[in-house]
Amino acid sequence: MALAIKEACEGLEEGGEPVGSVVARDGLVLGRGRNRLRQNGDPTAHAEMEAYRDAACRLSQSGDVEGIEPGLHGATVFTTAMPCEMCSGAILRFRADRVGGCRGQRPIRRQGPRPCWSVRA
Ligand SMILES: [Zn+2]
Numbered sequence: 555m556a557l558a559i560k561e562a563c564e565g566l567e568e569g570g571e572p573v574g575s576v577v578a579r580d581g582l583v584l585g586r587g588r589n590r591l592r593q594n595g596d597p598t599a600h601a602e603m604e605a606y607r608d609a610a611c612r613l614s615q616s617g618d619v620e621g622i623e624p625g626l627h628g629a630t631v632f633t634t635a636m637p638c639e640m641c642s643g644a645i646l647r648f649r650a651d652r653v654g655g656c657r658g659q660r661p662i663r664r665q666g667p668r669p670c671w672s673v674r675a
Pocket of ligand 1: 600601602637638639640641642
């Protein structure tokens with residue numbers, strides 16, 4: 555969760571929304587990302603999607619292209635804001651085991667970065 559909060563803080567420093575996310579499994583970080591909607595002008599650049607893209611990129615660099623999707627199954631998604639419908643769809647599509655994060659849409663600005671929820675995906 556600390557890594558997701560770090561991503562959120564870096565996003566805020568870049569002038570973006572303070573939302574960060576990490577996809578991890580078995581204690582290993584598979585991917586990390588932050589909301590880059592403003593920075594990239596990309597409406598799909600939500601933190602969770604960026605973390606999945608980073609994870610897929612890392613898996614593909616290992617040469618296991620066929621294993622990218624199964625390689626994301628069973629992961630935990632840490633995020634500093636409640637996932638939107640698009641990101642929730644990706645979390646379900648890639649069969650994350652758990653999702654956890656901070657309450658509210660803008661936790662860094664409004665409440666401070668406190669992880670306070672966790673659900674089975
Ligand atoms: Zn989203």
